[in-house]
Amino acid sequence: MGLLGFPFLAGCDGQLSVLDPAGPAAQGIATLWWWMFWGAAVILAAMVTLFLWLWLRPDAGRSVPARWWLVGGGLAFPLPVVIALTAAALWWGDAAARRSAPLRIEAEARMWEWRFRYPGTAMADSIGQLHLPAGRDVEIVVTSRDVIHSFWIPRLGGKIDAIPGHVNRIVLRADEPGVYGGVCSEYCGLGHAGMTFSATAHADWPQETP
Amino acid sequence: MTPIRRHKELDRIWKTPRGWGRLSAVNHTVVGRRFMVTSLVFFAIGGLLAMLIRTQLATRDSAFMEPGTYAQVFTMHGTIMMFLFAIPFFEGLAMYLLPKMLGARDLAFPRMSAYGYWCYLFGGSILIVALLMGAAPDGGWFMYTPLSSSTYTPGISADVWLLGISFVEISAMSAAVEFLVSILLLRAGGMSLDRMPIFAWYMLVVAGMMLVGFPPLILGSVLLETERALGLPFFDPTRGGDPLLWQHLFWLFGHPEVYIIFLPAAGVLSTIIPVFSSHRLVGFRAVVAAIVTMGFLSFGLWVHHMYTTGIPHLSLSFFSIASALVAVPTAVQIFAWFATMAAGRPRFSIPMLHVGGFMFVFVFGGLSGVMLAMVPFNSQVHDTQFVVAHLHYVLVGGFIFPMMAAAYYWLPHMCGRQPVQHLSHAAFWTVFGGFNLTFLGMHLTGLLGMTRRLYSYDDPAWEVLNFISSMGGFVTTIGFALLALDLILLVMFGKRARRDPWGAGTLEWATPMPPPSYAFAAIPVLEDAPDGRRIAAGQGLLAVPRGQLETLGVDPLTGAPQQIVVLPASTFLPLWTAVATGGIYLSLLAKTYLLVPPLALVVVVLFLRWTRSTPPAQVLDAGRGIRLPNQSASGAAPSLWAMRFVIAGDATAFASLLFGAGFLAISAPGWPPPGWPEDSVRTILPVAVGAAIALLRPHGIAAVIAQGLILAGSAAALWRIEGATDHAAPASLAAVAAYAALHAAIGLVIAAWAVKRPRAEQDISAQWQRYAAIVGAMSMAFPIVLRLLSSAAA
């Protein structure tokens, strides 16, 4: 919504930009965002115009009966819009939530770093650097040793919280080899701002031992 | 009787003393004004903190603040704005306006207003003192555990938040009860529910929401505080607790809270827009239906703050749909305003300018809110600057702009002066421009990946946007300074205003301006016009002063005169009671627990002294040939209603506790616990017998004995629990037993006090006796239920 003046910025910048997706999950959300952005822009413009028109032209709209305003504006207009939008988002979100992948990588958060383990592969454990194969779905299993953190690689997809006592999962895929930025997005104490990591998507990935 | 003599007589009865006597004020006009002024001071402090935040973020790698300081600053900014500014401000406004709009001389429990004010002032001040001493809370305004637990936040900063906010919450709860009872009972003669001003309808719904919205937070704070202070592990995942329980309890409060802040503002708009359109509100009933719907819906949305916590998508979809649907009642209200404007002749005025500001900013925030309700999108921008931008669009659009409109609209009423309007335009446009400059681009900052609560960053693309936001922030502040100056000029130098300067015709404008201490020389009676036009002083009920503070009590539904409510005069009791309550709070903070029981005793004794002023049962002349009983003789005393609402609020807290324990049993790691205490007849029997007696005979000595039995049984049950610090299961059992014991103890005190009181007061006591009996009985069944739940989940 805030992009009115800056649509050109999309896709031209940023290690962490949601608007520069590099995987299917982030791509879908970016598309959803642009739909919502334009829809909201139109609705906002219409509402403000309507208000100004009614206010500055005192005879405006007098012929429209009260019922029309209430039923038309209060029900007929918002209901279909929110129902259609929610249905689309839920359908899409459901498909994303159902995905699973044979390759699992464990991400363990602690104050204030990320540790990654790659069970069943030849990859060595790593701190602050996530490795994953490009072009393949990967399931990240996210846990925490102390307080709540949140695992987020904006260019690949949404975030998932790392909550002590809970095991959360998220399926991500990087379409192309490259390095993507990741951050902890839940405030977790003094070192929160520095709790970043990088995610490297590799074209070749060592053979997995099942 | 001449109007002048009547004025002198009434003023002598109702006025607040001067000098030190001001501290004894209980009058709604005085206390309401105090709430507003105090909350504006907190707003200024919160705004100052916002400027510190913006200074820090203006450039990358800023060295202005350390991360620790920054954490205190953003936590306190959020906490102050939400708890110490927004809620108290509208409470004050409603306190000031409600009686006058309803045609009453005061609220139902003036001393509770004063007590609430002192609790708010003390609690808030202690938070500020902590800030000045560098010991302010620093875990963010929603205080997620385990970060706020004693392991990760040792020291008192989190205790300051938990105890201080709970203390402030006392004032919110007492305001809720007071508004509910006052709106239902204390109105002008003949003002039936459907002729009640729309603002009162809004506040009725808001007060109901506060009554059930705040208890989950209060309960959560108490649980977290016992975890921090005594080691009961409700939220510790290594000992059978769950950090998610805190999030559920917090947002169960936190989401309704947002609507609790928005609805009073919408009530202001529903009042002002018709006036400036010279047309009554179109779709009155539709608006009432919309706000009631909103009230209910708002309790079904809390999980949309928790989309990324790993809750199954199917459950999320329910909350996502509910969240998106809130757009509907919101749209109904906005289009009712449009319809009003279309039907009337809207004119230009400064309040309408602010309504325009609301329209743009709030609709904007509402639209980004619908976006955030979409699960996938939320998973990207949750906890980023996009959310910061969204929440300010809703809060500033949905609260600040309407309140600025309210200030210009009602200040003439409060001080009797006409707006000057020299700076009004400049102030509006500076705030409006500055605000959008600050927060518009911030949506993009969030989309570019900047999370919230970052004290430092190094991305140059963010720097441009943040710099713009910071400049905008300073412009906004200048705008608020202009606004303050404009309003001060109005109050000091404005021309004397004539009565009802806007041609509103609602009842509050029928009082002289500024209003006298008694508000109405006679209680108006509505014959025909729903808004009570042209009510001349002296025509109405209770016009003859009788040496006591009287206002009219009506039938809640029809508004038919029903009783004369005699109100208490100015007294220092609320102040002393609040000081003693504050003492409890400080000794909890200082961990000098031994001081708590004596102080609690002082509080109890002081509260019991309040009841001394209850008048003997009488039937009195109300004027116009009507004779009415006073509240002691009416059988429908305001305090009877108040007790019902208190019980409803308390029951919500109890339900939250049971829900919380059940939630842990089903979904926390580390359940079932290693063992369960044996059931014992020695604890169950006395509680069962006591509960049965209290339910059958809640009056007299029987009630005292009954509560004694329940207290003994539940205290014994509490005593038998072992290992409450080892696992959340025994901790929950202890919490429930303690809850029952506390309620029985309160029941015991009330029952003993009521023994010698008149029947009307015994009936009030009886309500609590029955309720405490039910709590006791449920607490006995609770261990069995919890055990079943836990084994079913395992």
Ligand code: HEM
């Ligand atoms: C000129 C006015 C204001 C400015 C410039 C401002 C600025 C900010 C900024 C920059 C943050 C983000 C802090 C961070 O993420 O590090 C913030 C957070 C917040 N603001 Fe404001 N704010 C203003 C007014 C308000 C008002 C009026 C309210 C509420 C009625 C409010 C409520 C909040 C809340 C609840 C937070 C979240 C705090 C947290 O993350 O714990 N703000 N504000």
Ligand SMILES: [Cu+2]
């Ligand atoms: Cu973290």
